[in-house]
Amino acid sequence: MTSSIAMQSKPSSVEMKQSRTPYLAAFILLAIVGATLPLWVTGNPFLLMLASHAVIAAIVALSLDLLTGNTGLLSFGHAAWYGFGAYLAGLLSKNFSAEMVLIIPLTIVAACLVAAVVGAILVRQIGKTFAILTLALSQIFYALVFVLSDQTGGEDGLQGIPMATLFGNTVASSQAWYWLLYGVLIISLGGALYLRTTPLGRAWLAIRENTERASFIGVNTGALKLIAYVFSAGLASLAGALFVLFNGAVSPDVLHWFESGKILMYVVLGGVGTIVGPVFGAALFTFLEHYVSSYTDAWLIYFGGLFVLIVIVAPGGLFGIGRSIYARFKTGKGQTT
Amino acid sequence: MTLEIHGLSRRFGGLKAVNDVTTTIADKSIHSIIGPNGAGKTTLFNLITGALAPDEGKVAFNGNDITGWTPERLAHAGIARTFQRTSIFKELPVIENVALAVRSRRGLNRSMFCSMAQEKAIREESREILARVGLNGKENIRAGSLAHGFQRALDIAIGLALEPKIMLMDEPLAGMSRGDRETVATLITRLREELGVAIVVVEHDVGMVMRLSDRITVMQHGKVIAEGPPSVIREDEAVKNAYLHGNFAA
Ligand SMILES: Nc1ncnc2c1ncn2[C@@H]1O[C@H](COP(=O)(O)OP(=O)(O)OP(=O)(O)O)[C@@H](O)[C@H]1O
Ligand SMILES: [Mg+2]
Numbered sequence: 001m002t003s004s005i006a007m008q009s010k011p012s013s014v015e016m017k018q019s020r021t022p023y024l025a026a027f028i029l030l031a032i033v034g035a036t037l038p039l040w041v042t043g044n045p046f047l048l049m050l051a052s053h054a055v056i057a058a059i060v061a062l063s064l065d066l067l068t069g070n071t072g073l074l075s076f077g078h079a080a081w082y083g084f085g086a087y088l089a090g091l092l093s094k095n096f097s098a099e100m101v102l103i104i105p106l107t108i109v110a111a112c113l114v115a116a117v118v119g120a121i122l123v124r125q126i127g128k129t130f131a132i133l134t135l136a137l138s139q140i141f142y143a144l145v146f147v148l149s150d151q152t153g154g155e156d157g158l159q160g161i162p163m164a165t166l167f168g169n170t171v172a173s174s175q176a177w178y179w180l181l182y183g184v185l186i187i188s189l190g191g192a193l194y195l196r197t198t199p200l201g202r203a204w205l206a207i208r209e210n211t212e213r214a215s216f217i218g219v220n221t222g223a224l225k226l227i228a229y230v231f232s233a234g235l236a237s238l239a240g241a242l243f244v245l246f247n248g249a250v251s252p253d254v255l256h257w258f259e260s261g262k263i264l265m266y267v268v269l270g271g272v273g274t275i276v277g278p279v280f281g282a283a284l285f286t287f288l289e290h291y292v293s294s295y296t297d298a299w300l301i302y303f304g305g306l307f308v309l310i311v312i313v314a315p316g317g318l319f320g321i322g323r324s325i326y327a328r329f330k331t332g333k334g335q336t337t
Numbered sequence: 338m339t340l341e342i343h344g345l346s347r348r349f350g351g352l353k354a355v356n357d358v359t360t361t362i363a364d365k366s367i368h369s370i371i372g373p374n375g376a377g378k379t380t381l382f383n384l385i386t387g388a389l390a391p392d393e394g395k396v397a398f399n400g401n402d403i404t405g406w407t408p409e410r411l412a413h414a415g416i417a418r419t420f421q422r423t424s425i426f427k428e429l430p431v432i433e434n435v436a437l438a439v440r441s442r443r444g445l446n447r448s449m450f451c452s453m454a455q456e457k458a459i460r461e462e463s464r465e466i467l468a469r470v471g472l473n474g475k476e477n478i479r480a481g482s483l484a485h486g487f488q489r490a491l492d493i494a495i496g497l498a499l500e501p502k503i504m505l506m507d508e509p510l511a512g513m514s515r516g517d518r519e520t521v522a523t524l525i526t527r528l529r530e531e532l533g534v535a536i537v538v539v540e541h542d543v544g545m546v547m548r549l550s551d552r553i554t555v556m557q558h559g560k561v562i563a564e565g566p567p568s569v570i571r572e573d574e575a576v577k578n579a580y581l582h583g584n585f586a587a
Contacts, residue, residue: 199445206437209426216386216424217495218412218441227447 022326026276026319027189034182038175048174054286055181056243061266061282062188062275063235069273070201071228072208073123076131077138078263081233083255084111084141085240090158090250091151098162100171104241111237112230119229123222126211135257142255157251164245177246184242185279188235192275204228208273265307271317280318338364338399338415338502338535345384345394346559347377354380356559358394362503362537367529369538369546372556373579378539379421381556382505386418387411398503412441417501419492421508421539427481431472434480434491435463438498463498470494470524486517490524497528503535504528510540518542522549547571555579 034055041047064078085107092103122133145152152158163170171177195201206214207221215221244250253259262285270281285303293299314321340362347355355377362368370378383389385396387408395404398414406414426434439459445451451459467473470490475483480491489509496504509525510518522545528534540546546553547567555563555576563573570576 195449199440199448199451202433202437202440203446205429206426209428210424212388213420213424213426213495214437215408216388216412216418217438217499218409219437219446220407220409224446 022323052178054283055185057282057286058279059239061278063232064267065278067228067232070204071225074131075134077134077260079259080138080141081236082240085237086244086250089241090161090244100164100166107241108234112234115230115233119226123225145252159249161248271319274319277317277319341397343395346392353559365533366551367536369550369553376556377559415502417496417499418505423488423492425480425491430477431480432463432476435498438495466494486513505537507539
């Protein structure tokens, strides 16, 4: 028996071609430009350093998108986990070992454990409450740096971090560092893209779309949000650990709310929930920040303006703009043939 | 399957939205809940499905006390619902709306791995469920761009994907054309006959309710004012009064 529900539906139903092409194109572009960068900036060590910082920023951006892009939970204090990783890895390398293979996993595990405890409370909150509590958390971590200043160096920052080793070999050259960081970014990016295709990743999107409905189809929304929060904190702490080992020092600025704001801007600039977008957003932001701030002290005003513009005009961020250009190009081509 | 509701109550401030409701939903039955606007029908659904906690009373499912269970736990136990205001995943493709529920039923929500074969089986199953509610051919459309009636059908399909033993539908016919209402009514009878799902329907169209239901519970001001098979309800004085006072949006 047929049961087609004969409704006066508009014939122009939008087909959802879940096209992977733009994702793939962006991914390949990123991979090629990124991987070969040290080769074409040999004469400019500064540029390579800036690129390394951009890669670290990209990992943090990715970590926030794991949370916000997947579950819709907006964090105003994501620097908490970035700073946590930086300080913990810094302290471990000063007091325990400079071997990355040891201290980085330790740092990530510690961050995940703490995040699981803190997150269990946080993810029960929604919307504004969650955002405010994440901000409060980052302020607590920030304050802790000063409270424990004989360990952390307080305002002066944590200094004198020994050269990190990887399987016993000192990582000194800036090329080696760049490729190491870049490798971590690509693996993280691949992991985040993969997660999106798994049942967990799809259930996360269901939570972002309609949390209430998700729970009525049997999704334990609290548990899944917590998983996202822990993954996100873990990846942010990895970025922080890499940063401190690369940089050789860390100051409390990494825990400042301003840093959290920047991380959020990377994600919004790139396109919330697009995974690849925030990576580009972070890279672009890092370069722009450097060049614009060398021209004018008022760079923050321009960035604030840009931020507002993006939120209003292109809420999909760079990635959204790219996708619509691609779509227009494609339909345009279709019409001419 | 039986769902027993004992003395269920819920207050909102001074208002007793649901006031000492007791009833039993029999296995494989179509049980309608009718009553004027604000009678407490949706609130009753919310109490049964874990969206709201009752102030007093108890809900038992197959003899087990399920009062205070979370919606996700109830979903896995076999209690599904649809919403008075259509609740779907608007930005996702139609088929993914259903596939999410299929995966959830299969216990995959936290899975970080799913083989191609398994995902294919999930999509195949989702396709069959969509065909059941007349959404075949619309699998890849963005759910939010479906016409209203199709969105309501998708809401039902999502619930069905849980393979529920009982399904609570809050005004599944609301806002539909006459033809569409017939289609959904037929669908409801078929679900009971082919899948053996007990169905609790809130509906304002009394004619439709009379035709469809095995049993009818009439609510007013949070209380059950009458209950019985359609033939009894049709003759009930209290129900007639409720009509005469023009409270019914029949
Ligand atoms: N979350 C809430 N907070 C406060 N009051 C509520 C809430 N939900 C429902 N109410 C009130 O409880 C009463 C019962 O509402 P309910 O939605 O259950 O009625 P209903 O029978 O479903 O009505 P309708 O036919 O209009 O859908 C109404 O007076 C309503 O305003
Ligand atoms: Mg209602």
